[in-house]
Amino acid sequence: MLDNRYQTLLVLTQTKSYTQTARQLFITQPAVTQQIKSLESELQVALVHYQRPHLTITPAGQELAAFVRRVQVQANRVVTSLQHPQVQHQLTFSTTLSLSEFLAPQLIRALQEQGDYRTLTCQVTNTQAALAAIDDGTSDFALIEGNFDKTQYDYQIVREEPFVGVVAADSPLAQKSQVNWADLTATPLLVREAGSGSREILVSLAQAANVTLSEFRQIVTVNNPAAIRQLLLRGAGISFLYRSVVATELASGQLKVLPLPAGHLRHDLDLVYAHDSFFAADYRRWAQILRE
Template sequence: MLDARYQTFLVLSQTLSYTQTAHRLYITQPAVTQQIKSLEAELDVQLVSYQRPHLTVTSAGTELAAFVQRVQVEADKLVTGLRTPQGRQSLTFSTTLSLSEFLAPRLIQTIQAATALRQINCQVTNTRTALTAIDQGTSDFALIEGNFDKQRYDYRVVRQEPFVGVVASTSDLVGQTMVSWRDLIDQPLLIRELGSGSRDILISLAQAANVDLADFKQVITVNNPAAIRQLLLRNVGVSFVYRSVVADELADGRLHELPLAAGTVIHDLALVYAKDSFFASDYQRWAQKL
Protein backbone atom coordinates (compact mmCIF):
# COMPACT_ATOMS: atom_id res chain seq x y z
CA MET A 1 0.00 0.00 0.00
CA LEU A 2 1.17 3.55 -0.71
CA ASP A 3 1.31 6.19 2.00
CA ALA A 4 -1.20 9.04 2.32
CA ARG A 5 0.86 11.49 0.27
CA TYR A 6 0.25 9.46 -2.86
CA GLN A 7 -3.48 9.45 -2.26
CA THR A 8 -3.38 13.21 -1.71
CA PHE A 9 -1.47 13.68 -4.96
CA LEU A 10 -3.95 11.48 -6.85
CA VAL A 11 -6.87 13.59 -5.66
CA LEU A 12 -4.97 16.80 -6.48
CA SER A 13 -4.30 15.52 -10.01
CA GLN A 14 -8.06 15.03 -10.41
CA THR A 15 -9.28 18.29 -8.86
CA LEU A 16 -6.37 20.55 -9.92
CA SER A 17 -7.17 22.51 -6.79
CA TYR A 18 -5.48 22.54 -3.37
CA THR A 19 -8.70 23.81 -1.81
CA GLN A 20 -10.92 21.12 -3.31
CA THR A 21 -8.37 18.43 -2.48
CA ALA A 22 -8.27 19.54 1.16
CA HIS A 23 -12.07 19.56 1.30
CA ARG A 24 -12.37 16.09 -0.22
CA LEU A 25 -9.76 14.57 2.12
CA TYR A 26 -10.90 16.47 5.23
CA ILE A 27 -7.49 18.01 5.83
CA THR A 28 -6.19 21.58 5.71
CA GLN A 29 -4.93 23.24 2.54
CA PRO A 30 -1.43 23.79 4.05
CA ALA A 31 -1.34 20.05 4.79
CA VAL A 32 -2.03 19.28 1.13
CA THR A 33 0.77 21.63 0.05
CA GLN A 34 3.17 20.14 2.58
CA GLN A 35 2.43 16.56 1.48
CA ILE A 36 2.93 17.36 -2.21
CA LYS A 37 6.23 19.17 -1.56
CA SER A 38 7.39 16.28 0.64
CA LEU A 39 6.56 13.77 -2.08
CA GLU A 40 8.34 15.83 -4.76
CA ALA A 41 11.41 16.13 -2.52
CA GLU A 42 11.50 12.41 -1.81
CA LEU A 43 11.09 11.46 -5.48
CA ASP A 44 13.25 14.35 -6.70
CA VAL A 45 10.65 15.00 -9.41
CA GLN A 46 8.38 17.96 -10.06
CA LEU A 47 4.81 16.67 -10.05
CA VAL A 48 2.79 19.88 -10.36
CA SER A 49 3.27 23.42 -11.57
CA TYR A 50 1.26 26.15 -9.83
CA GLN A 51 0.97 29.63 -11.28
CA ARG A 52 -2.02 31.37 -9.73
CA PRO A 53 -4.76 30.64 -10.33
CA HIS A 54 -3.87 27.61 -12.46
CA LEU A 55 -2.41 24.30 -11.36
CA THR A 56 -1.12 21.83 -13.97
CA VAL A 57 0.22 18.32 -13.58
CA THR A 58 3.60 17.64 -15.19
CA SER A 59 4.15 14.69 -17.51
CA ALA A 60 5.91 12.86 -14.68
CA GLY A 61 3.00 13.69 -12.40
CA THR A 62 0.50 12.35 -14.93
CA GLU A 63 2.41 9.07 -15.12
CA LEU A 64 2.58 8.80 -11.32
CA ALA A 65 -1.13 9.57 -10.93
CA ALA A 66 -2.02 6.77 -13.36
CA PHE A 67 0.19 4.38 -11.40
CA VAL A 68 -1.32 5.37 -8.05
CA GLN A 69 -4.83 4.99 -9.46
CA ARG A 70 -3.95 1.53 -10.77
CA VAL A 71 -2.43 0.41 -7.45
CA GLN A 72 -5.40 1.74 -5.49
CA VAL A 73 -7.93 -0.05 -7.69
CA GLU A 74 -6.05 -3.35 -7.54
CA ALA A 75 -5.56 -3.05 -3.77
CA ASP A 76 -9.28 -2.50 -3.25
CA LYS A 77 -10.08 -5.59 -5.34
CA LEU A 78 -7.57 -7.69 -3.44
CA VAL A 79 -8.87 -6.61 -0.01
CA THR A 80 -12.44 -7.30 -1.12
CA GLY A 81 -11.40 -10.77 -2.19
CA LEU A 82 -9.61 -11.43 1.08
CA ARG A 83 -12.72 -10.45 3.01
CA THR A 84 -14.83 -12.93 1.06
CA PRO A 85 -13.79 -16.47 2.13
CA GLN A 86 -15.87 -18.13 -0.58
CA GLY A 87 -13.98 -16.20 -3.25
CA ARG A 88 -14.83 -13.53 -5.75
CA GLN A 89 -18.57 -12.94 -5.97
CA SER A 90 -19.02 -10.40 -8.75
CA LEU A 91 -17.39 -9.10 -11.89
CA THR A 92 -18.03 -6.08 -14.09
CA PHE A 93 -16.73 -5.67 -17.60
CA SER A 94 -17.27 -3.17 -20.40
CA THR A 95 -17.78 -3.87 -24.06
CA THR A 96 -18.09 -1.62 -27.05
CA LEU A 97 -21.40 -1.52 -28.88
CA SER A 98 -20.19 -3.42 -31.92
CA LEU A 99 -18.64 -6.22 -29.86
CA SER A 100 -21.72 -6.44 -27.63
CA GLU A 101 -23.58 -7.98 -30.55
CA PHE A 102 -21.35 -10.95 -31.30
CA LEU A 103 -18.43 -11.27 -28.87
CA ALA A 104 -19.71 -10.21 -25.43
CA PRO A 105 -22.40 -12.96 -25.30
CA ARG A 106 -19.70 -15.59 -25.91
CA LEU A 107 -17.55 -14.06 -23.18
CA ILE A 108 -20.40 -14.16 -20.67
CA GLN A 109 -20.97 -17.84 -21.48
CA THR A 110 -17.24 -18.49 -20.99
CA ILE A 111 -17.18 -16.76 -17.60
CA GLN A 112 -20.38 -18.49 -16.53
CA ALA A 113 -18.94 -21.90 -17.33
CA ALA A 114 -15.61 -21.22 -15.63
CA THR A 115 -16.70 -19.53 -12.39
CA ALA A 116 -19.32 -19.54 -9.66
CA LEU A 117 -19.79 -15.77 -9.68
CA ARG A 118 -23.12 -14.60 -8.32
CA GLN A 119 -23.09 -11.41 -10.39
CA ILE A 120 -21.76 -10.71 -13.89
CA ASN A 121 -22.30 -7.10 -14.98
CA CYS A 122 -21.84 -6.05 -18.59
CA GLN A 123 -21.63 -2.34 -19.45
CA VAL A 124 -22.13 -1.46 -23.11
CA THR A 125 -20.33 1.76 -24.02
CA ASN A 126 -17.69 3.16 -26.38
CA THR A 127 -13.94 2.59 -26.36
CA ARG A 128 -13.01 5.81 -24.60
CA THR A 129 -15.49 5.32 -21.77
CA ALA A 130 -14.55 1.65 -21.40
CA LEU A 131 -10.89 2.54 -20.86
CA THR A 132 -11.81 5.24 -18.35
CA ALA A 133 -13.87 2.69 -16.43
CA ILE A 134 -10.81 0.45 -16.15
CA ASP A 135 -8.75 3.40 -14.86
CA GLN A 136 -11.38 4.26 -12.26
CA GLY A 137 -11.93 0.69 -11.16
CA THR A 138 -15.61 0.62 -12.11
CA SER A 139 -14.86 -2.05 -14.72
CA ASP A 140 -12.54 -5.02 -14.27
CA PHE A 141 -11.68 -5.27 -17.96
CA ALA A 142 -13.08 -4.40 -21.38
CA LEU A 143 -13.63 -5.83 -24.82
CA ILE A 144 -12.08 -3.18 -27.05
CA GLU A 145 -12.17 -2.73 -30.81
CA GLY A 146 -10.48 0.64 -31.10
CA ASN A 147 -6.94 1.84 -30.62
CA PHE A 148 -5.57 2.16 -27.09
CA ASP A 149 -2.27 2.85 -25.32
CA LYS A 150 -0.61 -0.57 -25.24
CA GLN A 151 2.02 0.73 -22.80
CA ARG A 152 -0.62 1.76 -20.28
CA TYR A 153 -2.73 -1.41 -20.28
CA ASP A 154 -2.21 -5.14 -20.46
CA TYR A 155 -4.27 -6.99 -23.05
CA ARG A 156 -4.84 -10.15 -25.04
CA VAL A 157 -5.98 -10.20 -28.65
CA VAL A 158 -9.05 -12.46 -28.78
CA ARG A 159 -9.93 -12.20 -32.44
CA GLN A 160 -8.89 -10.66 -35.75
CA GLU A 161 -11.97 -9.34 -37.50
CA PRO A 162 -12.38 -7.93 -41.05
CA PHE A 163 -13.51 -4.29 -41.04
CA VAL A 164 -15.49 -3.93 -44.26
CA GLY A 165 -17.36 -1.38 -46.35
CA VAL A 166 -21.05 -2.27 -46.67
CA VAL A 167 -24.03 -1.01 -48.71
CA ALA A 168 -27.54 -2.23 -49.45
CA SER A 169 -27.88 -4.82 -52.19
CA THR A 170 -29.85 -2.18 -54.13
CA SER A 171 -27.03 0.39 -54.01
CA ASP A 172 -25.55 1.78 -57.24
CA LEU A 173 -22.15 0.62 -56.00
CA VAL A 174 -23.14 -3.04 -56.23
CA GLY A 175 -21.70 -4.67 -59.34
CA GLN A 176 -18.48 -2.65 -59.44
CA THR A 177 -15.42 -4.86 -59.55
CA MET A 178 -13.35 -2.37 -57.51
CA VAL A 179 -14.33 0.57 -55.32
CA SER A 180 -11.97 3.31 -54.10
CA TRP A 181 -12.50 5.76 -51.27
CA ARG A 182 -12.96 8.50 -53.88
CA ASP A 183 -15.87 6.49 -55.30
CA LEU A 184 -17.55 6.63 -51.90
CA ILE A 185 -17.58 10.37 -51.25
CA ASP A 186 -20.73 10.91 -53.31
CA GLN A 187 -22.55 8.59 -50.90
CA PRO A 188 -23.91 9.51 -47.45
CA LEU A 189 -21.54 8.07 -44.86
CA LEU A 190 -23.00 6.37 -41.79
CA ILE A 191 -20.50 6.67 -38.93
CA ARG A 192 -20.38 6.05 -35.21
CA GLU A 193 -20.13 8.78 -32.56
CA LEU A 194 -17.01 10.44 -31.10
CA GLY A 195 -15.26 8.07 -28.71
CA SER A 196 -16.19 5.00 -30.73
CA GLY A 197 -13.37 2.70 -31.77
CA SER A 198 -15.12 1.97 -35.06
CA ARG A 199 -15.21 5.69 -35.87
CA ASP A 200 -11.49 6.09 -35.14
CA ILE A 201 -10.62 3.12 -37.35
CA LEU A 202 -12.81 4.38 -40.21
CA ILE A 203 -11.29 7.87 -40.07
CA SER A 204 -7.75 6.41 -40.05
CA LEU A 205 -8.51 4.32 -43.14
CA ALA A 206 -9.99 7.30 -44.97
CA GLN A 207 -7.05 9.54 -44.09
CA ALA A 208 -4.65 6.89 -45.38
CA ALA A 209 -6.41 7.34 -48.75
CA ASN A 210 -6.25 11.16 -48.44
CA VAL A 211 -9.99 11.38 -47.80
CA ASP A 212 -11.54 13.42 -45.00
CA LEU A 213 -15.05 13.26 -43.52
CA ALA A 214 -15.64 16.73 -44.97
CA ASP A 215 -15.22 15.25 -48.46
CA PHE A 216 -18.36 13.16 -48.17
CA LYS A 217 -21.67 14.33 -49.61
CA GLN A 218 -23.29 13.80 -46.21
CA VAL A 219 -22.18 12.41 -42.84
CA ILE A 220 -24.78 10.77 -40.62
CA THR A 221 -23.63 10.04 -37.05
CA VAL A 222 -25.42 7.18 -35.28
CA ASN A 223 -24.38 5.84 -31.88
CA ASN A 224 -25.77 2.35 -32.34
CA PRO A 225 -24.58 -0.38 -34.76
CA ALA A 226 -28.06 -1.92 -34.93
CA ALA A 227 -29.48 1.40 -36.15
CA ILE A 228 -26.68 1.70 -38.72
CA ARG A 229 -27.53 -1.78 -39.94
CA GLN A 230 -31.18 -0.78 -40.40
CA LEU A 231 -30.19 2.36 -42.30
CA LEU A 232 -27.95 0.31 -44.58
CA LEU A 233 -30.84 -2.04 -45.32
CA ARG A 234 -32.86 1.01 -46.36
CA ASN A 235 -30.09 2.07 -48.76
CA VAL A 236 -29.49 5.30 -46.87
CA GLY A 237 -25.75 5.27 -47.45
CA VAL A 238 -22.46 3.41 -46.95
CA SER A 239 -20.79 2.37 -43.72
CA PHE A 240 -17.82 0.42 -42.38
CA VAL A 241 -18.45 -2.25 -39.78
CA TYR A 242 -17.04 -5.52 -38.53
CA ARG A 243 -18.14 -8.30 -40.84
CA SER A 244 -19.64 -10.28 -37.96
CA VAL A 245 -22.02 -7.40 -37.17
CA VAL A 246 -23.73 -7.86 -40.56
CA ALA A 247 -22.95 -11.54 -41.17
CA ASP A 248 -26.62 -12.59 -41.47
CA GLU A 249 -27.51 -9.75 -43.84
CA LEU A 250 -24.48 -10.48 -46.04
CA ALA A 251 -25.31 -14.19 -46.09
CA ASP A 252 -28.92 -13.69 -47.24
CA GLY A 253 -27.97 -11.01 -49.79
CA ARG A 254 -29.70 -8.01 -48.23
CA LEU A 255 -26.37 -6.24 -47.74
CA HIS A 256 -23.32 -6.20 -49.98
CA GLU A 257 -19.64 -6.05 -49.02
CA LEU A 258 -17.73 -3.60 -51.20
CA PRO A 259 -14.60 -4.80 -53.04
CA LEU A 260 -12.29 -2.02 -51.86
CA ALA A 261 -9.22 -1.15 -53.91
CA ALA A 262 -7.24 -0.80 -50.68
CA GLY A 263 -8.12 -4.38 -49.74
CA THR A 264 -9.78 -5.80 -46.64
CA VAL A 265 -8.52 -4.45 -43.33
CA ILE A 266 -8.15 -6.95 -40.49
CA HIS A 267 -8.41 -5.38 -37.04
CA ASP A 268 -7.50 -6.82 -33.64
CA LEU A 269 -10.24 -7.17 -31.04
CA ALA A 270 -8.76 -7.27 -27.55
CA LEU A 271 -9.59 -7.99 -23.95
CA VAL A 272 -7.95 -5.07 -22.10
CA TYR A 273 -7.27 -4.79 -18.36
CA ALA A 274 -5.22 -2.80 -15.87
CA LYS A 275 -1.48 -3.27 -16.09
CA ASP A 276 -0.15 -5.87 -13.63
CA SER A 277 -3.68 -6.73 -12.52
CA PHE A 278 -3.98 -9.21 -9.63
CA PHE A 279 -6.61 -11.07 -11.66
CA ALA A 280 -4.62 -11.13 -14.91
CA SER A 281 -4.52 -14.93 -15.04
CA ASP A 282 -8.34 -15.08 -15.08
CA TYR A 283 -8.58 -12.51 -17.88
CA GLN A 284 -5.92 -14.25 -19.93
CA ARG A 285 -7.65 -17.62 -19.55
CA TRP A 286 -11.02 -16.22 -20.65
CA ALA A 287 -9.43 -14.40 -23.57
CA GLN A 288 -7.78 -17.60 -24.72
CA LYS A 289 -11.12 -19.44 -24.66
CA LEU A 290 -12.62 -16.71 -26.87
Protein backbone atom coordinates in the same frame (compact mmCIF):
# COMPACT_ATOMS: atom_id res chain seq x y z
CA MET B 1 -0.14 0.02 0.63
CA LEU B 2 1.08 3.55 -0.12
CA ASP B 3 1.23 6.21 2.58
CA ASN B 4 -1.13 9.19 2.84
CA ARG B 5 1.05 11.50 0.77
CA TYR B 6 0.26 9.54 -2.37
CA GLN B 7 -3.47 9.79 -1.71
CA THR B 8 -3.04 13.54 -1.24
CA LEU B 9 -1.27 13.78 -4.61
CA LEU B 10 -4.05 11.78 -6.26
CA VAL B 11 -6.76 14.10 -4.92
CA LEU B 12 -4.70 17.17 -5.83
CA THR B 13 -4.43 16.03 -9.44
CA GLN B 14 -8.23 15.83 -9.52
CA THR B 15 -9.02 19.13 -7.79
CA LYS B 16 -6.05 21.25 -8.97
CA SER B 17 -6.53 23.11 -5.68
CA TYR B 18 -4.77 22.91 -2.31
CA THR B 19 -7.90 24.26 -0.63
CA GLN B 20 -10.30 21.75 -2.17
CA THR B 21 -7.85 18.90 -1.56
CA ALA B 22 -7.61 19.84 2.12
CA ARG B 23 -11.40 19.98 2.36
CA GLN B 24 -11.85 16.55 0.77
CA LEU B 25 -9.20 14.92 2.97
CA PHE B 26 -10.29 16.74 6.15
CA ILE B 27 -6.82 18.17 6.77
CA THR B 28 -5.42 21.69 6.69
CA GLN B 29 -4.15 23.39 3.55
CA PRO B 30 -0.60 23.72 4.99
CA ALA B 31 -0.68 19.95 5.61
CA VAL B 32 -1.44 19.35 1.93
CA THR B 33 1.45 21.58 0.88
CA GLN B 34 3.80 19.89 3.36
CA GLN B 35 2.88 16.39 2.17
CA ILE B 36 3.44 17.25 -1.48
CA LYS B 37 6.78 18.93 -0.75
CA SER B 38 7.82 15.93 1.37
CA LEU B 39 6.96 13.54 -1.46
CA GLU B 40 8.85 15.65 -4.01
CA SER B 41 11.89 15.79 -1.72
CA GLU B 42 11.87 12.04 -1.13
CA LEU B 43 11.43 11.16 -4.81
CA GLN B 44 13.58 14.06 -6.04
CA VAL B 45 11.00 14.76 -8.72
CA ALA B 46 8.87 17.86 -9.27
CA LEU B 47 5.22 16.81 -9.05
CA VAL B 48 3.47 20.17 -8.89
CA HIS B 49 4.17 23.57 -10.36
CA TYR B 50 2.39 26.35 -8.46
CA GLN B 51 2.46 29.95 -9.58
CA ARG B 52 -0.35 31.71 -7.76
CA PRO B 53 -3.16 31.41 -8.58
CA HIS B 54 -2.46 28.59 -11.08
CA LEU B 55 -1.54 25.04 -10.05
CA THR B 56 -0.24 22.62 -12.68
CA ILE B 57 0.52 18.94 -12.23
CA THR B 58 3.79 18.05 -13.96
CA PRO B 59 3.95 15.06 -16.35
CA ALA B 60 5.76 13.12 -13.61
CA GLY B 61 3.01 14.01 -11.15
CA GLN B 62 0.32 12.87 -13.56
CA GLU B 63 2.10 9.58 -14.19
CA LEU B 64 2.58 8.94 -10.47
CA ALA B 65 -1.06 9.78 -9.74
CA ALA B 66 -2.21 7.33 -12.41
CA PHE B 67 -0.04 4.66 -10.81
CA VAL B 68 -1.51 5.42 -7.36
CA ARG B 69 -5.03 5.11 -8.75
CA ARG B 70 -4.23 1.72 -10.30
CA VAL B 71 -2.68 0.47 -7.05
CA GLN B 72 -5.73 1.55 -5.04
CA VAL B 73 -8.15 -0.14 -7.41
CA GLN B 74 -6.17 -3.38 -7.43
CA ALA B 75 -5.65 -3.32 -3.65
CA ASN B 76 -9.36 -2.94 -3.00
CA ARG B 77 -10.18 -5.89 -5.23
CA VAL B 78 -7.53 -8.13 -3.72
CA VAL B 79 -8.59 -7.31 -0.14
CA THR B 80 -12.24 -8.01 -1.00
CA SER B 81 -11.23 -11.34 -2.55
CA LEU B 82 -9.22 -12.28 0.54
CA GLN B 83 -11.94 -11.22 2.97
CA HIS B 84 -14.69 -13.15 1.20
CA PRO B 85 -13.04 -16.17 -0.45
CA GLN B 86 -16.18 -18.31 -0.27
CA VAL B 87 -18.52 -15.73 -1.75
CA GLN B 88 -19.28 -15.97 -5.44
CA HIS B 89 -17.68 -12.89 -6.97
CA GLN B 90 -19.32 -10.27 -9.09
CA LEU B 91 -17.75 -9.21 -12.37
CA THR B 92 -18.20 -5.97 -14.28
CA PHE B 93 -16.73 -5.32 -17.70
CA SER B 94 -17.15 -2.71 -20.40
CA THR B 95 -17.55 -3.25 -24.10
CA THR B 96 -17.77 -0.96 -27.09
CA LEU B 97 -21.09 -0.93 -28.91
CA SER B 98 -19.86 -2.84 -31.96
CA LEU B 99 -18.39 -5.63 -29.84
CA SER B 100 -21.59 -5.83 -27.80
CA GLU B 101 -23.14 -7.20 -30.99
CA PHE B 102 -21.05 -10.36 -31.15
CA LEU B 103 -18.02 -10.62 -28.84
CA ALA B 104 -19.53 -9.64 -25.47
CA PRO B 105 -22.37 -12.22 -25.74
CA GLN B 106 -19.79 -14.95 -26.41
CA LEU B 107 -17.87 -13.99 -23.29
CA ILE B 108 -20.97 -13.76 -21.09
CA ARG B 109 -22.07 -17.22 -22.22
CA ALA B 110 -18.62 -18.66 -21.47
CA LEU B 111 -18.61 -17.09 -18.00
CA GLN B 112 -22.07 -18.49 -17.32
CA GLU B 113 -20.86 -21.96 -18.21
CA GLN B 114 -17.97 -21.60 -15.76
CA GLY B 115 -20.41 -20.68 -13.00
CA ASP B 116 -17.87 -18.66 -10.98
CA TYR B 117 -19.86 -15.42 -10.87
CA ARG B 118 -23.27 -14.82 -9.38
CA THR B 119 -23.46 -11.28 -10.78
CA LEU B 120 -22.28 -10.32 -14.27
CA THR B 121 -22.56 -6.72 -15.44
CA CYS B 122 -21.79 -5.60 -18.98
CA GLN B 123 -21.51 -1.85 -19.59
CA VAL B 124 -21.89 -0.81 -23.24
CA THR B 125 -20.06 2.42 -24.00
CA ASN B 126 -17.41 3.96 -26.25
CA THR B 127 -13.67 3.30 -26.19
CA GLN B 128 -12.65 6.29 -24.09
CA ALA B 129 -15.34 5.70 -21.48
CA ALA B 130 -14.41 2.01 -21.30
CA LEU B 131 -10.78 2.90 -20.59
CA ALA B 132 -11.84 5.48 -18.00
CA ALA B 133 -13.91 2.81 -16.25
CA ILE B 134 -10.79 0.63 -15.94
CA ASP B 135 -8.89 3.60 -14.52
CA ASP B 136 -11.43 4.41 -11.84
CA GLY B 137 -12.16 0.80 -10.94
CA THR B 138 -15.80 0.70 -12.04
CA SER B 139 -14.92 -1.90 -14.67
CA ASP B 140 -12.65 -4.92 -14.23
CA PHE B 141 -11.64 -4.99 -17.90
CA ALA B 142 -12.94 -3.95 -21.31
CA LEU B 143 -13.49 -5.38 -24.77
CA ILE B 144 -12.26 -2.67 -27.14
CA GLU B 145 -11.85 -2.32 -30.89
CA GLY B 146 -10.72 1.30 -30.94
CA ASN B 147 -7.17 2.61 -30.75
CA PHE B 148 -5.71 3.13 -27.27
CA ASP B 149 -2.37 3.87 -25.64
CA LYS B 150 -0.87 0.40 -25.27
CA THR B 151 1.77 1.70 -22.84
CA GLN B 152 -0.94 2.57 -20.31
CA TYR B 153 -2.68 -0.82 -20.11
CA ASP B 154 -2.08 -4.54 -20.35
CA TYR B 155 -4.10 -6.30 -23.02
CA GLN B 156 -4.71 -9.52 -24.91
CA ILE B 157 -5.46 -9.59 -28.62
CA VAL B 158 -8.63 -11.62 -28.99
CA ARG B 159 -8.78 -11.74 -32.77
CA GLU B 160 -8.19 -9.84 -36.00
CA GLU B 161 -11.57 -8.88 -37.37
CA PRO B 162 -12.17 -7.72 -40.97
CA PHE B 163 -13.44 -4.14 -41.10
CA VAL B 164 -15.44 -3.98 -44.31
CA GLY B 165 -17.42 -1.58 -46.45
CA VAL B 166 -21.01 -2.78 -46.82
CA VAL B 167 -23.96 -1.85 -49.04
CA ALA B 168 -27.42 -3.25 -49.85
CA ALA B 169 -27.29 -6.11 -52.34
CA ASP B 170 -29.51 -4.25 -54.84
CA SER B 171 -27.31 -1.13 -54.83
CA PRO B 172 -25.56 -0.29 -58.12
CA LEU B 173 -22.28 -0.34 -56.16
CA ALA B 174 -22.86 -3.99 -55.28
CA GLN B 175 -23.03 -4.89 -58.99
CA LYS B 176 -19.54 -3.58 -59.74
CA SER B 177 -16.50 -5.84 -59.79
CA GLN B 178 -14.47 -3.07 -58.20
CA VAL B 179 -15.20 0.33 -56.66
CA ASN B 180 -12.95 3.18 -55.64
CA TRP B 181 -13.32 5.88 -53.02
CA ALA B 182 -14.56 8.37 -55.63
CA ASP B 183 -17.51 6.03 -56.25
CA LEU B 184 -18.18 5.85 -52.53
CA THR B 185 -18.12 9.59 -51.81
CA ALA B 186 -21.08 10.07 -54.18
CA THR B 187 -23.15 7.90 -51.83
CA PRO B 188 -24.46 8.77 -48.32
CA LEU B 189 -22.18 7.46 -45.58
CA LEU B 190 -23.71 5.86 -42.48
CA VAL B 191 -21.20 6.32 -39.69
CA ARG B 192 -20.91 5.94 -35.94
CA GLU B 193 -20.64 8.93 -33.60
CA ALA B 194 -17.43 10.77 -32.67
CA GLY B 195 -15.59 8.86 -29.94
CA SER B 196 -16.55 5.50 -31.40
CA GLY B 197 -13.69 3.12 -32.15
CA SER B 198 -15.36 2.17 -35.43
CA ARG B 199 -15.42 5.78 -36.57
CA GLU B 200 -11.75 6.24 -35.67
CA ILE B 201 -10.82 3.21 -37.74
CA LEU B 202 -12.89 4.42 -40.70
CA VAL B 203 -11.21 7.83 -40.56
CA SER B 204 -7.78 6.14 -40.63
CA LEU B 205 -8.82 3.90 -43.52
CA ALA B 206 -10.10 6.87 -45.52
CA GLN B 207 -7.01 8.95 -44.79
CA ALA B 208 -4.84 6.14 -46.19
CA ALA B 209 -6.73 6.69 -49.46
CA ASN B 210 -6.36 10.51 -49.16
CA VAL B 211 -10.07 10.92 -48.48
CA THR B 212 -11.83 12.77 -45.66
CA LEU B 213 -15.36 12.07 -44.45
CA SER B 214 -16.37 15.61 -45.42
CA GLU B 215 -16.02 14.59 -49.09
CA PHE B 216 -19.04 12.29 -48.88
CA ARG B 217 -22.25 13.65 -50.38
CA GLN B 218 -24.06 13.13 -47.11
CA ILE B 219 -23.06 11.88 -43.65
CA VAL B 220 -25.65 10.16 -41.47
CA THR B 221 -24.42 9.69 -37.91
CA VAL B 222 -26.04 6.84 -35.98
CA ASN B 223 -24.84 5.64 -32.58
CA ASN B 224 -26.15 2.10 -32.89
CA PRO B 225 -24.90 -0.72 -35.16
CA ALA B 226 -28.34 -2.35 -35.26
CA ALA B 227 -29.87 0.87 -36.62
CA ILE B 228 -27.07 1.12 -39.19
CA ARG B 229 -27.87 -2.43 -40.34
CA GLN B 230 -31.51 -1.50 -40.86
CA LEU B 231 -30.56 1.60 -42.83
CA LEU B 232 -28.23 -0.46 -45.00
CA LEU B 233 -31.00 -2.96 -45.71
CA ARG B 234 -33.23 -0.07 -46.78
CA GLY B 235 -30.61 1.23 -49.22
CA ALA B 236 -29.92 4.40 -47.24
CA GLY B 237 -26.19 4.41 -48.04
CA ILE B 238 -22.95 2.61 -47.35
CA SER B 239 -21.20 1.91 -44.08
CA PHE B 240 -18.03 0.38 -42.69
CA LEU B 241 -18.41 -2.18 -39.93
CA TYR B 242 -16.87 -5.34 -38.55
CA ARG B 243 -17.85 -8.29 -40.69
CA SER B 244 -19.26 -10.13 -37.67
CA VAL B 245 -21.75 -7.28 -37.06
CA VAL B 246 -23.41 -8.00 -40.42
CA ALA B 247 -22.52 -11.70 -40.78
CA THR B 248 -26.16 -12.83 -40.92
CA GLU B 249 -27.14 -10.28 -43.58
CA LEU B 250 -24.06 -11.10 -45.68
CA ALA B 251 -24.78 -14.83 -45.47
CA SER B 252 -28.40 -14.29 -46.54
CA GLY B 253 -27.31 -12.12 -49.49
CA GLN B 254 -29.18 -9.03 -48.26
CA LEU B 255 -25.93 -7.06 -47.93
CA LYS B 256 -22.74 -7.14 -49.97
CA VAL B 257 -19.12 -6.27 -49.14
CA LEU B 258 -17.82 -3.41 -51.27
CA PRO B 259 -14.97 -4.60 -53.54
CA LEU B 260 -12.37 -1.91 -52.84
CA PRO B 261 -9.09 -2.25 -54.80
CA ALA B 262 -6.87 -2.20 -51.70
CA GLY B 263 -9.03 -4.72 -49.88
CA HIS B 264 -10.16 -4.14 -46.33
CA LEU B 265 -8.51 -3.51 -43.02
CA ARG B 266 -8.19 -6.23 -40.41
CA HIS B 267 -8.26 -4.68 -36.96
CA ASP B 268 -7.32 -6.08 -33.57
CA LEU B 269 -10.06 -6.65 -31.02
CA ASP B 270 -8.58 -6.48 -27.53
CA LEU B 271 -9.37 -7.46 -23.97
CA VAL B 272 -7.85 -4.57 -22.00
CA TYR B 273 -7.10 -4.35 -18.27
CA ALA B 274 -4.98 -2.46 -15.76
CA HIS B 275 -1.20 -2.84 -15.67
CA ASP B 276 0.03 -5.68 -13.44
CA SER B 277 -3.50 -6.71 -12.49
CA PHE B 278 -3.80 -9.33 -9.74
CA PHE B 279 -6.42 -11.01 -11.93
CA ALA B 280 -4.36 -11.01 -15.14
CA ALA B 281 -4.39 -14.82 -15.32
CA ASP B 282 -8.20 -14.78 -15.49
CA TYR B 283 -8.16 -12.16 -18.23
CA ARG B 284 -5.65 -14.16 -20.28
CA ARG B 285 -7.79 -17.27 -19.89
CA TRP B 286 -10.94 -15.47 -21.04
CA ALA B 287 -9.14 -13.99 -24.03
CA GLN B 288 -8.08 -17.50 -25.00
CA ILE B 289 -11.69 -18.68 -24.76
CA LEU B 290 -12.75 -15.90 -27.13
CA ARG B 291 -9.98 -16.82 -29.56
CA GLU B 292 -11.30 -20.36 -29.70
